[in-house]
Amino acid sequence: MDEAISELELSRISRAEFEERLARTRAAAADRGLAGLLVVGRSFYDRPGNLAYLTNHFPPFPTMADLGGWQGMGHGFLVLPAAGDPILVVDGRAYREDLVAVQDVRLDNNLPRAVASVVSEKELGTIGLVGDDILPLSMYRSLMDRLPDVEWALASDIVEEQRAIKSPAEQHMLRRAADVAAVGLRAALDTISYGVRENEVNAAGTAAAMAAGADFVRYLRVHSGPWSAWGSRWPQASEREMAKGDLVALDIIGAVKGYGFDVLRTTIVGSDTLPEQREMCEAVVRALSAVLGHARAGVTVGDMVRAGLGVMEQAGYGEHMARFMGHGIGLETVEAPLLVPDSDVELQPGMVLCVEPGIFIRGWAGCSIEEEVIITDGDPEVIVGLSRRLWA
Amino acid sequence: MDEAISELELSRISRAEFEERLARTRAAAADRGLAGLLVVGRSFYDRPGNLAYLTNHFPPFPTMADLGGWQGMGHGFLVLPAAGDPILVVDGRAYREDLVAVQDVRLDNNLPRAVASVVSEKELGTIGLVGDDILPLSMYRSLMDRLPDVEWALASDIVEEQRAIKSPAEQHMLRRAADVAAVGLRAALDTISYGVRENEVNAAGTAAAMAAGADFVRYLRVHSGPWSAWGSRWPQASEREMAKGDLVALDIIGAVKGYGFDVLRTTIVGSDTLPEQREMCEAVVRALSAVLGHARAGVTVGDMVRAGLGVMEQAGYGEHMARFMGHGIGLETVEAPLLVPDSDVELQPGMVLCVEPGIFIRGWAGCSIEEEVIITDGDPEVIVGLSRRLWA
Numbered sequence A, B: 001m002d003e004a005i006s007e008l009e010l011s012r013i014s015r016a017e018f019e020e021r022l023a024r025t026r027a028a029a030a031d032r033g034l035a036g037l038l039v040v041g042r043s044f045y046d047r048p049g050n051l052a053y054l055t056n057h058f059p060p061f062p063t064m065a066d067l068g069g070w071q072g073m074g075h076g077f078l079v080l081p082a083a084g085d086p087i088l089v090v091d092g093r094a095y096r097e098d099l100v101a102v103q104d105v106r107l108d109n110n111l112p113r114a115v116a117s118v119v120s121e122k123e124l125g126t127i128g129l130v131g132d133d134i135l136p137l138s139m140y141r142s143l144m145d146r147l148p149d150v151e152w153a154l155a156s157d158i159v160e161e162q163r164a165i166k167s168p169a170e171q172h173m174l175r176r177a178a179d180v181a182a183v184g185l186r187a188a189l190d191t192i193s194y195g196v197r198e199n200e201v202n203a204a205g206t207a208a209a210m211a212a213g214a215d216f217v218r219y220l221r222v223h224s225g226p227w228s229a230w231g232s233r234w235p236q237a238s239e240r241e242m243a244k245g246d247l248v249a250l251d252i253i254g255a256v257k258g259y260g261f262d263v264l265r266t267t268i269v270g271s272d273t274l275p276e277q278r279e280m281c282e283a284v285v286r287a288l289s290a291v292l293g294h295a296r297a298g299v300t301v302g303d304m305v306r307a308g309l310g311v312m313e314q315a316g317y318g319e320h321m322a323r324f325m326g327h328g329i330g331l332e333t334v335e336a337p338l339l340v341p342d343s344d345v346e347l348q349p350g351m352v353l354c355v356e357p358g359i360f361i362r363g364w365a366g367c368s369i370e371e372e373v374i375i376t377d378g379d380p381e382v383i384v385g386l387s388r389r390l391w392a
Helices: A015-031 A049-055 A111-122 A137-146 A156-164 A168-191 A198-211 A225-229 A275-294 A301-317 B015-031 B049-055 B111-122 B137-146 B156-164 B168-191 B198-211 B225-229 B275-294 B301-317
Strands: A036-042 A075-081 A087-090 A104-107 A126-130 A151-154 A216-224 A247-256 A259-268 A326-328 A335-338 A352-355 A358-361 A365-368 A371-374 B036-042 B075-081 B087-090 B104-107 B126-130 B151-154 B216-224 B247-256 B259-268 B326-328 B335-338 B352-355 B358-361 B365-368 B371-374
Touching: A015 A036, A015 A049, A015 A075, A015 A156, A036 A049, A036 A111, A036 A156, A049 A075, A049 A156, A075 A111, A087 A111, A104 A111, A111 A137, A126 A156, A137 B137, A156 A335, A168 A198, A168 A216, A168 A247, A168 A259, A168 A352, A168 A371, A198 A216, A198 A247, A198 B198, A216 A225, A216 B216, A225 A247, A225 A365, A247 A365, A259 A275, A259 A365, A259 A371, A275 A301, A275 A352, A275 A358, A275 A365, A275 A371, B015 B036, B015 B049, B015 B075, B015 B156, B036 B049, B036 B111, B036 B156, B049 B075, B049 B156, B075 B111, B087 B111, B104 B111, B111 B137, B126 B156, B156 B335, B168 B198, B168 B216, B168 B247, B168 B259, B168 B352, B168 B371, B198 B216, B198 B247, B216 B225, B225 B247, B225 B365, B247 B365, B259 B275, B259 B365, B259 B371, B275 B301, B275 B352, B275 B358, B275 B365, B275 B371
Parallel strands: A036 A126, A087 A104, A126 A151, B036 B126, B087 B104, B126 B151
Antiparallel strands: A036 A075, A075 A087, A216 A247, A247 A259, A326 A335, A326 A352, A352 A371, A358 A365, B036 B075, B075 B087, B216 B247, B247 B259, B326 B335, B326 B352, B352 B371, B358 B365
16 A cells, blocks of 8 residues: 555544454354355445445446446455455455455455356355345356356345444444535535525535545435425436425435435425425324334334324324335445334344334425434434424 | 426437337347346346346345345346337336336336246246346346246347447437536546645536536546556545655546446646656657547457557557556446457447556556547547646
8 A cells, every 4th residue: 555645544444343353254154054144235226235234345446237348347245264264356456455344355356257267266155145135146146157066145234233333432423424414415405495406405414524524425405496306316316497485395415425315304495485395294293202202222113203203103104104104224324124114023122223204295395304323222313403393 | 106206307309219229139039049138237226237128127226135035126027028128127116207118017026026926927037147247146046046947048138239339329328427527527626736635626627517517426536646546446546645746546437317438538737747657648649649640430359459459569668557547438437448459349330438548566556548439431420529638
């Protein structure tokens, strides 16, 4: 690594913590009789989670089709023998030697070829695959062809279970990321006025988050007027000019030093909030409070979610409320657990959740508010410092 | 679709053009004896290409792990019978009815389940898979389990070959996207000064591109000083403060109304360009001119690329030049053809290429310049309106 650039220490996760993660993962693989694991990761802006958790490598290249002898660009692989040193296989011309937590790194723009070569070298028999939900079929077949004697087993849970509980250092990173989200949302909120376009609001919020240290802002959804009832839309912001009285949903999603943020607020253009707008938005605030009141270790996700749904149902929004109420967050935006009413997952200290109750009345308007919270044995720690009520 | 929002026509590609694409694709499938095609697409910011080409649907949701009964979120599927109407399977709560070019659309957060149901309903026997390079192994297995009697064949080339040649309407969209890239780069360039952080430059450029109509800016790489020698790095911009005399690489990547832009410039902080910096940068300018001089229908990609490499080699940069010199661009950032010296792909009118020669001297500095050009029978049409020489 060049002296001139080595001062850029980007992560607060210590080398010792990476060593612990690798040791736990190796032990779990050995317990299952696996000779090793193959861990897949995808571009930093999308699905780097399992790979980044074990290596601190975030594939910088965008994913692309297999072209001209290059295969798997935008991915990265960790070969982790149950007994032996880990090997990281990455694309591109260079990687962050100053950051990556693995010593043995191979560079190749044909990733399955390089992975197969490493697996052969290590003489691994049965390999647990971590990331069958992102390994493309073409790469899997290429690996199978090159490694006819290897047996494959599914093993994503070995890493994903560890990722569900955030260490103190990870909680610190997630607080910092939430701070950046708040900076972005505040800048976006400051821009909102009638006649302003959705994409101008997006520009202001995105810029503020980037200048405050975001690695990327994957999107800052700005959905105004009837679009506030959608929840997800392509594109993230349009040329629509906001009008007085429009509700506006602002959802900022990105990461800081690898750790995600996802915060949503709903506001109104101007100060003439209609009674029916206020009623809907206040029901969402109350639902959020009810959910957070149940967000503590030992409670099931289902019980917590139903507490919020009950509030919105009682307020008469049963037909229009979203039954999906959020998700975990960490090295990826959407992680386990999914906050849905039929989940029997038990909350545990160290889980970090995005809680986002919402009411969406198609053709008219919607309101949703999203907090990020850390689960503890007592009250949850809300890590977003931004008012929930952004209407007059 | 709600009246209030239907005015947002976001694409210049006509319904008739989508019908032509579908008809061509159906005919090619039938020619191969396929009962139909299954076309996979991924989130708008990443790999929507084949799906968007045939449907104008851009999956708005980020990709996520399979959780709580949801599978394949962030993807979309087109089931296209060789004889019969297309069916689009999408995730989320809603889709852009005003934009999508397919009438029959199914919403389901378990995508393989919904796809299997459609395929069973249509009684398709042998299906050509378009997108095995992005279909996750878990979804493929889920489809196989649900459809034991279906035979699968690989058929990505049926759509990708069509996508390589851009129609006049697509060329129009790509020119417009390149204009937005130039707006973003100009704003970034205006911010560059000593003491300014890379991520402040990124913020200014990203904001300008978003306000000018970008759907997203996937990244605006700002790599200063020794980092200018990298080409790709996580994260896209850091807290590094630029110093007088630093070379700075600026690479803006995103899309406008679905069509991509990818433009790169190298500049210097201040006006005291060192002779060895100027010499390197001028060699890149000459290499770019040589490549563009060969960029015309009938020439092979390899001949074109080697013309540029020859210039840099002769200038003494043989050891430090990148042999990769760019790629096609369209509904995805990186499309066929890949511009590498051993390619025998023949250039054709309507190809749109990102041409990016570069010299990268590790530990010191690098220079690369990227133009977007449309291949014609005569001289290529350069569609980026931005000076190549941004040093004193």
